Amino acid sequence: MTASTLAIRGQSLTKIYGSGNAEVTAMEDVSFFLSTGEVVALLGPSGAGKSTLLTIVGLINSPTSGRLFIGEDLVTDGPAAKVNLRAYRRRFIGYVLQKTNLIPFLTAVENVRLALEINDVSGRAARNRAMELLKSLDVVHRSGNLPYMLSGGEQQRVAIARALANRPRLVLADEPTAALDSVRGRQVMELFRTVAREYGTTVMVATHDHRSLDIFDRILEMEDGKLLSQRHADISSRIAKV
Amino acid sequence: MNLALKDIRHNLSRFSLTALGIGMLLMIVMGMGGIYQGLIQEATLLVDNIGADLWVVQRETRGPFAEISRIPRNLEDRLKSMPGVVSARAFVTYPVQREFRDKPLRMQIQGLSWPDDRGAWLPLVAGRRIESAHYEMIVDQILGLGLGDKVKLGKNVYTVVGITKNMSSMAGDGLAFFTLLDALDIQYDYSGEAIRIEREARRWRVAKQDIGATLPSLLERALLPSSNLAALPTPYVSAVLVTLFPGTNVNTVVEKISGWTDVTVFTRDQQNELLLRGVVDRARRQLGLFRSLLIVISTIIMALIIYTLTLEKIHDIAMLKLIGARNSVILGLILQQALLLGFLGYIFAFYVGKWVFPMFPRRVVINADDLIYLAMIVFVISILSAGLGIWKALSVEPNEVVS
Structure with missing residues (x-):
């Protein structure tokens, strides 16, 4: 897999929980394609299957059937993993979740450093990179603070810095602005746009927030576990706002 | 970055109290060994x-x-x-x-x-x-x-x-x-x-x-x-x-x-x-059995403590797995804390025991062999205790963070 060709491709992904009478189909026959550097919104009501799709693409859940490719690599074929998923997550995927899930006993900079160090980046280089990221996200002044000392917006920016630490090819965000006010929420969304532009990172965001849809290149809409539509966002309004 | 030490730094007072408790327990184990040795020494003292x-x-x-x-x-x-x-x-x-x-x-x-x-x-x-x-x-x-x-x-x-x-x-x-x-x-x-x-x-x-x-x-x-x-x-x-x-x-x-x-x-x-x-055979065997029992109890208590400490971090461990941390990172976090608890408990037991045992009405003899033996026991207890926590940690799925 190379950076320039990387894209995410899902083929007929289906996820069924339970069995027999207790069987629940969370996602059914979903096929999609994400290009390099693309920022994609995943829309849909609760229970639509957004989180299921996100966890399958994020390699933290396996599909019941269907295949998932990252670049040229077949990553999962049905429930069977074809690669070391944890190593893939470590090297190629960044996560931003609704709850920031920062490690509570690490400071802001240590949380970012941790993502680098588990990817074999040495101490000093990791620290420099972490500080650089915090600076670019305008939260460097809080680098020595523990998560509980930070505001919601600051925590979310630290979480984004952690997600970006290893220059991932794919950033997955699940309701990243749910706990933020509209201004902060928009700032976070714009940050994803910037990251995609500057680093060529593909960003997939599951969101209910329709106010920032203009930021996205493409919108995937889901309902009842099915992908209803894939449409491009209104380019003119996007250009005007970005 | 040493996650175990960072976690301890964050929860220093609680960790210290836990180490203190384990230290007290180990001191009793050490004391029982000392009383056992004292009994043997008292019995053979005159003849020797x-x-x-x-x-x-x-x-x-x-x-x-x-x-x-x-x-x-x-x-x-x-x-x-x-x-x-x-x-x-x-x-x-x-x-x-x-x-x-x-x-x-x-x-x-x-x-x-x-x-x-x-x-x-x-x-x-x-x-x-x-x-x-x-x-x-x-x-x-x-x-x-x-x-x-x-x-x-x-x-x-x-x-x-x-x-x-x-x-x-x-x-x-x-x-x-x-x-x-x-x-x-x-x-x-x-x-x-x-x-x-x-x-x-x-x-x-x-x-x-x-x-x-x-x-x-x-x-x-x-x-x-x-x-x-x-x-x-x-x-x-x-x-x-x-x-x-x-x-x-x-x-x-x-x-x-x-x-x-x-x-x-x-x-x-x-x-x-x-x-x-x-x-002194019966007394010797009784003390020996009681000491063995204490070691088993210490192992169980320490395992429960490590297990509880792991449970408290289960969400963080799931997050570590999500971002791709290797098992060795998670294992190191739990094992190092267990070993450190055992080590600090042992040091506490040794120094406090050194001060307290001479006040006992009967002889408490702590000899070097016994200290080495107990250190090895504490090491094994720490490993066994960590085993329970590690088992729990390794069974956690990264998607628990999302749920």
Whole structure:
């Protein structure tokens, strides 16, 4: 897999929980394609299957059937993993979740450093990179603070810095602005746009927030576990706002 | 970055208290081991220190420490005449309890065959050996007596002239050393009235015999002190200790003495074996079992603590897995904390124990072998405890963060 060709491709992904009478189909026959550097919104009501799709693409859940490719690599074929998923997550995927899930006993900079160090980046280089990221996200002044000392917006920016630490090819965000006010929420969304532009990172965001849809290149809409539509966002309004 | 240390730094007070608790538990384990060792040392102390090669005791008995042994004192002379024997010393031991300064004073009296044995082998921390045939005593410091203290035992008053350290009996009573004659005096001390009654009874017994009627002078003799009556034996002693010339074949001497039908002989090792296998065996096994039980309990408690600490971090561990942390990172976090808990607990147990154990009424002996053994046990306990936490941590799915 190379950076320039990387894209995410899902083929007929289906996820069924339970069995027999207790069987629940969370996602059914979903096929999609994400290009390099693309920022994609995943829309849909609760229970639509957004989180299921996100966890399958994020390699933290396996599909019941269907295949998932990252670049040229077949990553999962049905429930069977074809690669070391944890190593893939470590090297190629960044996560931003609704709850920031920062490690509570690490400071802001240590949380970012941790993502680098588990990817074999040495101490000093990791620290420099972490500080650089915090600076670019305008939260460097809080680098020595523990998560509980930070505001919601600051925590979310630290979480984004952690997600970006290893220059991932794919950033997955699940309701990243749910706990933020509209201004902060928009700032976070714009940050994803910037990251995609500057680093060529593909960003997939599951969101209910329709106010920032203009930021996205493409919108995937889901309902009842099915992908209803894939449409491009209104380019003119996007250009005007970005 | 060391996650274990970062987590500890964040929860320092709680971690310290946990380490303290584990330390207390380990201190009890250490103390039980010390009491166990103390019991063994107390049991074999005298046999090891007194410097006798052979213990000659009453026939078919197991010696003065196991049961009552009574042999005539003149056995000393018989043994001294044997080839290869340097010295033979009569030995008396028995417990007494008296009042001293309105407090009970319980001691194990040892009679030394003065002047051959003046207590030169005793580990004196103050004072001197016994230099007089009568009225001097050497006591262990556990008895709480000081040099120059005078204690009335029987009809006489004895002065403390020397103090020993760590000389106590199997029952934990301090040892008190007297000359053999003084020890016998104290043992066979009867009141004047009891002596008068016994003499009168003796006279009456003789009067009832034909010999009393035909030899009236015997009736008068019956009223004399026991020591003046050749027909009555001299006081018995507990054992006679034999020291051999270097190079003497012990087995040959033992074989010869064993041929005598009135005594039994034990070598020093046999006497020790009798003490450990017989006298203190039950207590030793009980302490050993109790200690094993404590180790099992410590393992369970420590495992639960580590498991609880892991449960508290389960969300963070899931997050670590989500961002791709290797198992070694997670394993290291739990294992290092478990080992550190064990280590700090051990250090606490060692230093606090060092301060507390000497205050115990009986000896607590912490030797290097036991410390190394316990350190290895703590290491294994820490690993086992971490195992439970690691099992829980490795079973966590990264998608728990999302849910």
